[in-house]
Amino acid sequence: MDQYTQQEEQDATDALPLPSPYENELIADSGRVLEDGRVNINLDSKVARAIAESINYQQELRRSSVDYNKRFAQGTSFDLKLNIVIQIVGSRGDVQPFVALGNELQKDGHRVRIATHGVFADFIHSSGLEFFPIGGNPAELMAYMVKNPGLLPQMKTLREGEIGKKKIMIAEMLDGCWRSSIEHDPYTQQPFIADAIIANPPSFAYIHCAQALGIPVHLMFTMPWSSTRSFPHPLSSLNADPQNNGLDCWVSYGVVEWLTWQGLGDVINKWRASLDLDPIPTTEGPSLHEALKIPFTYCWSPALVPKPKDWPDYVDVCGFFFRDPPPYDPSPELQEFLLLGTPPVYIGFGSIVVDDPQKLINTVLAAVRASGARAVISKGWSNMDGEQDENVFYIGDCPHEWLFQYVAAVIHHGGAGTTACGLINGRPTAIVPFFGDQPFWGDMVANAGAGPKPIPHASLTTENLAAAIKFCLAPQAATAAQEIASKMQAETGVAEAVKSFYRNLPLDRMRCEILPDQVAVWKYKKKNRSLKLSKAAVQTLIEYSRINTEQLQCHDINPIIIANNRWDPLTGVISAGISTGTRMLKTSTGMIRAPYKELTRTKSSPAADQRRPSTSRSSSTPNSTQSRSATIQPGENRPTSPRSPMSTAGNMASASLNSFGQFTTGYFKGVLVDIPTAAADGFRRVSQVYGDKPKDYGTVSDWRSGAKVGGKNFVGGLKEGIVGLVKHPWRGYQEDGKDGALRGLAKGAAGLATKGPSAGIGLWAYPFQGIVKSIEAKFRTKTRKAIVVARLLDGYAQTIEMEMTEGDKAAIVEEFDRLMQLD
Incomplete structure (x- = not known):
């Protein structure tokens, strides 16, 4: 802060x-x-x-x-080379599986960037992957989640103002995720723009970044997130x-x-x-990810939690992600403790940050003594360190892959990675959950017989922890854990996850028509001919003066459309009316607040303004001026100079007029576009109540599509309403005689009474909606410009990296000329 x-x-x-x-x-x-x-x-x-x-x-x-099809056949080699950004919010245990995934993707020639919290930079770089900091402090997040382990914050948290701080952090991470998709490498300054996004759900930015870029997005997680x-x-x-x-x-x-x-x-x-x-x-x-049918891969073992039968085919359960064991040279003291005596139990709570670590370690030590076991205790982020005991050994950072070979059981917080590592080594597991998916994994382990029922951390006592240790040391728990281990050892979770990622890519829209092993991100149109081109192909064609940037459009590989589906005319109109009223209330408040904020900003010390950093945005990419200039936000702090009273008054008046303009625009947009469109959509959807599926006339994105949808809705709606007066009574008569015919007549009359108004209102509402979208698109160019700049810079860097000869470039130009001459 x-x-x-x-x-x-x-x-x-x-x-x-x-x-x-x-x-x-x-x-x-x-x-x-x-x-x-x-x-x-x-x-x-x-x-x-x-x-x-x-x-x-x-x-x-x-x-x-949505119509979904898998496009990549099993057993087929994947030859496209992608820029992939993996966006992760969470602890070390959340990040580590994606490091294994990134290394696996690198084997196929992809450029992989891990975007997460700054504290993991060294860990990710040491794994041979690119790193981009998105902001956010995972220790603060863990401490907050321990205090507020669910969705609803505790009253103490509200009083201390932590909600506002957490939302500021989330806003910072959202912005960081976007920058990770289009900005240079902060260490090498090599240009980068993502061709695909992989993310865990708590990063929240994935769909929105993918929508802005028009690229595929794939979710992966260790916790059930699909209905x-x-x-x-x-x-x-x-x-x-x-x-x-x-x-x-x-x-x-x-x-x-x-x-x-x-x-x-x-x-x-x-x-x-x-x-x-x-x-x-x-x-x-x-549930936006389910609405858009975003592909999802769950990285847990189907031996522990099989894939539910009601999950669709674009949701996979692939197995836990295990990295190659890192080299580790243990201290002689640790080796001696592990080998001289009965195998100890491991006790650690990883990245959990608790308010009173001393109380926790006292409970743990008392339970170890009560159970008669030996223990290796991990200090973790809470820095648990207690009194010396000949049966206890305290450790700092130590790879679980190495350590768990030598322990008899593992007792931990229930992170998916630690759970997986314990089980693949055949170690019984006792879980003390704090928040999130940890209770889930505790239940799954207990259901499999490989551990006792989970002990919520708030209920942890010396007695129940000692009982959990004894349960884990019993022969039946060891047998159950070994059975799970034998199944898990036959799985290849990371490799299967990569296949899942490939299977769900829209390959039919991704290939460059000149360099088919590269991703098409540009669309070149001239007369009746259109080509999908990669960044390197476009860079070469620009160099040889075959095309210029004005003839290029961004090619949306995976267009994401988030429609506002209306239930019925009443709720649709009420919803649109509330949205319009809320928008007007905010802008009317702005007419008072905006001038005051301008006055307050003027009174602030210029020297203080100059000392103040702009935001965390610029800290990671000091030289990325091209993408930075296209992403500066209104109101970002810059060094200021003293202003005259007249200048201040003018700025205050301008701020007030700007808010008034927004108020007026919001009013007319609501009255002329949003509310009528909601009514038209709502009337059209009423037929679902009695079993009819309303026709989809397309999406309004500009004035052309607005006119088209309005016309189709008018003609189709009237036709369906009139035909329904005959169709429904006849079908009802065939199914249930006279009574069925009467019900069908009522259904047909209801259809005409709803589709008729939808046709009439939509005839002007949809075209107006399209006109508004076209006007808004003219002013919304900042992000598109940033994408264009990033793709051109990345294309230039790619041509250098590929070490193209003049012969290679000439072949690209020749193929371009040939394709443009085809009918």
């Missing part, structure tokens, strides 16, 4: 979302927060039922809106009813996603605006 001034912190806090008006009702009505932070969901509550219905409806809309009826979301707690076929488990994912979006939606939308992206509606934000 020391890089922020008090004014900057206040500005950031002002921009944070207000609490949802439904949060208190949800907490009081639908459940309670348990000691381990999970949300105990009461599915019989009004709010939970409403959310369940909402989620179910949205999922049905989404299932029908299933097989088990509840790990951050929820519910007593499953065997009579409802797992519906409560499935709904728990939607409830958790809904709560998450309530807390972060405004932060994400504010950041999206800086990327020239439209805000995501509240109804679409939760």
Whole structure:
């Protein structure tokens, strides 16, 4: 926080979302927060039922809106060379599996960049991978999660103002993830722009970065994040009813996603605006990765948790990610302790940061003595260090791959990586979970018989920890752990994850038509001919004066469209009206606050302004002026000089007028575009209530598509409404005679009564929506320019790295000329 001034912190806090008006009702009505932070969901509550219905409806809309096909056959070699950024938020245990993945991808010739917290720079560089810092302090994140292990913060946290600080950190990491996608290497200054993104869900930025760049995105995680009826979301707690076929488990994912979006939606939308992206509606934000059918790979062993049958084919369970064991030279003292005596148990809590480490180590030592075992205790991020004991050995950083060969059992916090390493070595495992997926892994290990039931850290005592150690040292636990180990040792998790990544790439849109082993990121159009070209091919063609940059367009390999699906005209219009009113309220407040902020900024000391760093953005890439100039935000702090009173007054008036302009624009956009479009969409969707599937007339992206959608909706809507007056009664008569015909007549009349208004309103609403989008696109050029610059610079660097000869370049030009001459 020391890089922020008090004014900057206040500005950031002002921009944070207000609490949802439904949060208190949800907490009081639908459940309670348990000691381990999970949300105990009461599915019989009004709010939970409403959310369940909402989620179910949205999922049905989404299932029908995307057609997914796998395009990469098993056993086929993958010859494309990609720039891949892997975005990770979390602890060392979260980062380490992706280092193994990055090394595996490097074997196929890809350039791999790991984007995560700065403290892991040396670890990642030592593994031979590129590193990009995204900001955020994992120790602070771990300490916050220990205090607030679930979705809902404790009252003490609210009083201490930690929520605002955490959201500022999240905003910093979102921005860092975007910069990791397009900025130079901060150490070598080599240009970089991503061709694909791999991420873990807590990084939050992945879909939005991929949407801005038009590239594929793939999620990988050690924790269930996809809706299933097989088990509840790990951050929820519910007593499953065997009579409802797992519906409560499935709904728990939607409830958790809904709560998450309530807390972060405004932060994400504010950041999206800086990327020239439209805000995501509240109804679409939760479970967005499922709505868009983002491919997902779970890096755990199917021997421990098999893939649920209701997960689609673009969701894979591949096995744990294990890196090659690093070289390690243990101290003579550690070797002597491990080999002279009965095998000890390992006890460690990794990157967990607790408030009172002394209390924790005292409990651990007492339990070790009570169990009669010997122990190797890892100090971890909490720096657990207790009194000396001949049966206890304290260690610092030590590779688990090496150490776990010599221990009898492992007792830890339940991180997926530590769990995996213990089990593949056949070691019984006792888990003391603190937050996140740790209770889930504790339950899975206990269900497999390889360890006792997990002990929540808040309930940890000398007695139950000693009992857990004794359970792990019993023969039956060792047998169960060995059975799991034999299955895991036959798995190749990292290699399978790479295959999963390849299988889910849209290869039909990715290949350059001149250099087929390179990714096409440019589209060149001339007359009736269009070519997909790579960065290196374009750089060569520019060098030989075959094309110029004005003839190029960015080629969206994987266009991501986040539509605002309406349920019905009433809720659609109300939602659009509330959004319009909220937007107008914010801008009207700005007419008062903006001049005051301008005055406050003027009164601040110029010398202090000059000492103040601009933001963390510039710290990582001091020489990347090209991409930096295209990503400067309005209101970033620059060195200032004293202003005259007239200049200050003018700036204050300008700020007020700017807010007034936004107020007026928001009003007319809401009245003329947003509300009518919501009504047209809502009327068109009503037919779903009685089983009809509404036609999809396309997406409005500019004035042309707006006119096209409006025309199709008008003609198609009237036609469907009129035809339905005959079709539904006739079908009803065939199925159920006279009664069926009467029901069909009612259905047909309802169809005409809803599709007719949709056709009439949409005839002008959709074209107006398209015109607005076209106008907005003219002003939203900052991000696109940054992408163009980054791709040109990366293309130039690639041609140098490829060491192209003049003959190679001439062959590219010759092939380009040949392709352009084809009919």
